Amino acid sequence: MAAKAVKTSPEVALGFLEEAESWQLLSDQFPSKVGGRPAWLRQVDLPTVSELQCEKCKLPTVSLLQVYAPVTEYDRCFHRTLFVFCCKTPACYTRNDNKCFKVFRCQLPRKNDFYPFDPPSDEKPDHAVDEHQVLKSGLKLCRLCGCLGQKACSRCHSVTYCSKEHQTIDWKHRHKKECSNEASQTSEELNSFLFPEWELVTEPEELPATDEEHHESHSLDQESTACLNNDLEDSELESMAFHETQDAKVFQKFKKRIANDPQQVLRYCKGGSPLWVSAEHVPRDEEVPECPCGAKRLFEFQIMPQLLNHLKVDRTDASIDWGTVAIYTCADSCDQDTKYSAEFIWKQDFSGDQTV
Incomplete structure (x- = not known):
């Protein structure tokens, strides 16, 4: 007789990848997603270029994933999204080192300056807004990665970038021809630079x-x-x-x-505990810094190694890699001028010859 499935306690939600239409992953749909450009929640006061730099190579990080996670007991968190960025330089992924990751929390009350009071429609809009280069607020974004873009092409002034590095990449692959009218402004996107884009859907974990x-x-x-x-x-x-x-x-x-859900790429359990891959490099309480507001930071979710299979990062010499990446956030989900607040990441690698 098959064992009866029961829910674990505290409840864990598992994240899986699904294909979605591009309009479903825009900001006004409040998506959880992997890859692509960020679907920014607050349309102003984005993280700066320096805040998004990898602490090792100093190059801009790119969007890895974002999780829409409202906190129902606080009106200020009616909308709430956590954004995780990572470096694309394999050499920066040294053992048990989190310096190649960044995470930011953003939240808004239900009544705000950017979105309607009522939930978005499940139907495709007649005219989906292209927010990849300019937000509704008028803020310009990097054409390559979708982060804050304050450097314009000095020749045509029609596109902006977050950094000289991203401008150089786009120039070599696409914009050089556009600037000289050899290609249309609607040329094919440089998808190879960004991580592949997927919708991130969750369901409760059930174990036999x-x-x-x-x-x-x-x-x-x-x-x-x-x-x-x-x-x-x-x-x-x-x-x-x-x-x-x-x-x-x-x-x-x-x-x-x-084992029951081998395709899981994320485990969400706010206030719970991560599922560690090793007994090594497990953080002590004092190693998780308090939020600047004075509140403790609690575990919220972890990124699983299975996600790497979908990111197209395998290389023969070196590759982006991790065992698990745990995200800790302010226990009070404080409102620091309603901007994007930096939170804490702990990266743990496999030990020895462990493989999933």
């Missing part, structure tokens, strides 16, 4: 109610105890063996938990 996890935990505990009781003269070797056992236990728990 079995006692396998208990038996597995008991077995691993016995192994760990045996390791500790082994009368080794070399204490360093004993410590290493214990650590390897603990690491194996954490990794097996990770693999077992995702």
Whole structure:
């Protein structure tokens, strides 16, 4: 007889990728999505170029994903989106180092200057607004990545960029011909630079109610105890063996938990705990900084390694990589001048030869 499925506690929502029409991923649809250009929530006061720079190579990061996550108990969070950016330079992805990631929180009350009071229609609008270069507020965006663009082409002044680097990339691949009237302004998008764009949909995690996890935990505990009781003269070797056992236990728990839904690319559990891939490099409470408002930061969601399979980042020499990326946000979801507030990311890599 099949085991009855039960919901976990606290409830975890799993994120999966689905194809969507481009208009469904624009700002006024309040999307959760992966890749493409950001669908900005607040139409002014965007993160600056310096705020979006990779802390290692100093190049601009690009949109990895965004999660629409309102907080119903606060009117100021009627609309609320978390934006995650990452560097595209593989060499910046050193072990257990989060300096190649950025995350920002933005929120708005239901009554605001940018969106109607009522929810958006589920039907395709007659005229979808192209917000890839200019927002409704009039703010100009980088033609390549969709972030704040304050550098205009000195020749035609018709397109803007966030940085010299992105202007150079677009010039080589597209804009050089446009500027000399050799190509139409509606030429094909430079999709290869951005991550592929997908809608991010969520559903509650359900796991079969079995006692396998208990038996597995008991077995691993016995192994760990045996390791500790082994009368080794070399204490360093004993410590290493214990650590390897603990690491194996954490990794097996990770693999077992995702086995029912192997395509999950995100796990959302605000105020819960991440599903770590290793016993190494797990943050202590004091390693997660408080919000500038003074409130603690709590875990909100994590990005899974399965997402890498959809980003087209594999290379023979080096590649963008991670075990899991955990996002921590202000427990009070404070309103810092209603701008885009930087939050905290913790990157954890696999240890040894672990693979999902």
